[in-house]
Amino acid sequence: MSDLTGKYGLIVGVANKRSISWAIAQAAAAAGARLALTYPSARLEENVRDLARQLENPLLAPCDVGSDGQIADLAATIDRDFGGLDFLVHGAAFAPAAELSNSFLQTSREGFRIALDVSAYSLIGLTRTVAPLMEKRGGGSVLTLTYLGSQRVFTNYNVMGVAKAALEASVRYLAADLGPRNIRVNAISAGPIKTLAAAGISGFSNILQVYRDRAPLRRNVELGEVADAAVFLLSAAGRAVTGEVLMVDAGFHVVGGV
Numbered sequence: 001m002s003d004l005t006g007k008y009g010l011i012v013g014v015a016n017k018r019s020i021s022w023a024i025a026q027a028a029a030a031a032g033a034r035l036a037l038t039y040p041s042a043r044l045e046e047n048v049r050d051l052a053r054q055l056e057n058p059l060l061a062p063c064d065v066g067s068d069g070q071i072a073d074l075a076a077t078i079d080r081d082f083g084g085l086d087f088l089v090h091g092a093a094f095a096p097a098a099e100l101s102n103s104f105l106q107t108s109r110e111g112f113r114i115a116l117d118v119s120a121y122s123l124i125g126l127t128r129t130v131a132p133l134m135e136k137r138g139g140g141s142v143l144t145l146t147y148l149g150s151q152r153v154f155t156n157y158n159v160m161g162v163a164k165a166a167l168e169a170s171v172r173y174l175a176a177d178l179g180p181r182n183i184r185v186n187a188i189s190a191g192p193i194k195t196l197a198a199a200g201i202s203g204f205s206n207i208l209q210v211y212r213d214r215a216p217l218r219r220n221v222e223l224g225e226v227a228d229a230a231v232f233l234l235s236a237a238g239r240a241v242t243g244e245v246l247m248v249d250a251g252f253h254v255v256g257g258v
Contacts, residue, residue, distance in 0.1 A: 002228075002235040005032030008082040008137070009234070010074075010130065012038050012065065012122075013091020013145070016047050018195050020145055020226055021091030027227035028234065029055050033086070036078055038063035040092075065092045065122035075129045084136035087234045090126060090144040093119040095160050104158045112159055119163035123170055131183060139182025141234045144171060146189045146245060148253055154207065168245055175243030184242035186233045191221040191249035216251035 009028055013021035014037050025035055036059035039048040045062070052058045059081050063074045078085055095115035099107055123144050134140030149157040150164035168187055175185040192207050211220050229248045232238050247253045 002231045002237045003031055004028055004086075004231065004235055007033045007086040008036070008078075008084060009033045009087040009089065010036045010038070010078060010085055011089045011091070012063065012126065013089070013093070014039070014048050014051060015044055015195075017051060018193075018223070019091065020190060020193060020195060020223060021089060022051055023223035023227040024089050024091075024143075024230040025051075025055070027224070027231045028087075028089075031231050031235065034082070035059070036061060036074075036082070038074060040064050065126065066117055068125060071125050071129050075133060078130070079133055082133075085130050085133035085140060086137050087141040087143065088126060088130055088134075089230065089234070090123045090142065092122050093145070093160065093163070095119070095158070095163065099159045100156050102158075107159050112162075115159045115163045116166055119160065120166040120170055123167060124174065127174055127178070127185065131178060131181065134183050135181055140184070141238070142174065142178075142183065142185040143230055143233050144185075144187045146187045147192075148189055148247075148249065150189075171245065172243045179242060184233075184238070186238070186241060186243070187245045188226060188229055188233070189245050189247050189249065189253070190226045191215070191252055193221065193223060193226070211250065211252050214252065214255050215249065216254065219250055221248055221250050 011021050011025045029035055035055055037048055037052055038061055039045040052060055061074050061077050064070050096111045099111040127142050146164045146168055149161035150168050171185050171187045191211055208220055226248050
């Protein structure tokens, strides 16, 4: 049931080989999908192009998710090359470094705006723009990436926790809007993984150890485990699941304070 043969997908958020978005791209390609990958800037273009060589006939395009014009151009490119779209993986997230090192009380207005725009609003902008492409294919699936910091306080996660809370609320509202158009919207809340984004969080290694000590499975999650869950939600196997935040964190979220 988790077969994506003949499907077209868009993956946003690949930065390097340790990106969750890249792990999902590999799993989706292995399941049979043809993919479009984006890069947000010239600085990351080479990384994405190098990784894309591992895929069969990928489509690469620039997209700064903070620009409605670039999102529209991306949709036009996908429509021209694919003729429609079956799924979107949204892995874009960013907050200025100062907002992750200072106390949350010191969050600046501009830092808050940037974090919410890139990490949460971009899901809305991208989904709105590609929804007509999904309708051309009879429906589709949208998947974004979140973290437990949306619900609980993690040291130095700060404004990203607020952004992820907004992202999860957006998943529910988008699911309600798009369900009648046979488009599903879900999120995966993965346990901590050593990604480029995680490198910007001071004390991240301590978080990894806490998960190993306290999660019911007594370990951290692996990229491949998150990717497998993603393929389930993107495929027909997850056809009745929408508006959901699926926890893929070795069970850490169920543990209390003791």
